[in-house]
Amino acid sequence: MMNIVLWILQGLLTILFLLSGGIRVVKPKDEIREMGDGRMEWVDDLSAGQLKLIGILEVMAAIGLILPALTGILPILTPLAAVGLVLTMIGAMILHIRRGDPRQVLVMNVVLLLVAGFVAYGRFVLVPFTA
Numbered sequence: 001m002m003n004i005v006l007w008i009l010q011g012l013l014t015i016l017f018l019l020s021g022g023i024r025v026v027k028p029k030d031e032i033r034e035m036g037d038g039r040m041e042w043v044d045d046l047s048a049g050q051l052k053l054i055g056i057l058e059v060m061a062a063i064g065l066i067l068p069a070l071t072g073i074l075p076i077l078t079p080l081a082a083v084g085l086v087l088t089m090i091g092a093m094i095l096h097i098r099r100g101d102p103r104q105v106l107v108m109n110v111v112l113l114l115v116a117g118f119v120a121y122g123r124f125v126l127v128p129f130t131a
Helices: 002-026 029-035 041-045 048-071 077-099 103-126
Strands: none
Touching (some): 002 029, 002 048, 002 077, 002 103, 029 048, 048 077
């Protein structure tokens, strides 16, 4: 049962980070800022290169949540990808706190951090993949 829960959470994180990271990779910074109806002003604190790098890291982590586990090739990369997303969310939270953004902006970061942390713990400890 826990294996199913972890797969569902991995799938949800993968979809979310493929979309958000993919947008950061392919769209110019100005378009990203306009997409959020005022909720994406944080992009002004980053260079276009930093924004692309974050997008690339998110896409790579999203792929790492599914592909190694699915193929059985280096399945240790799955919980490591989840740890990478935890670190990404910590960075996002630091950015929003420094900017003085409203606390509700942090809620999504905290939720994603907790889900990614649970996936990492689940795949390291509860239901690890065997090579």
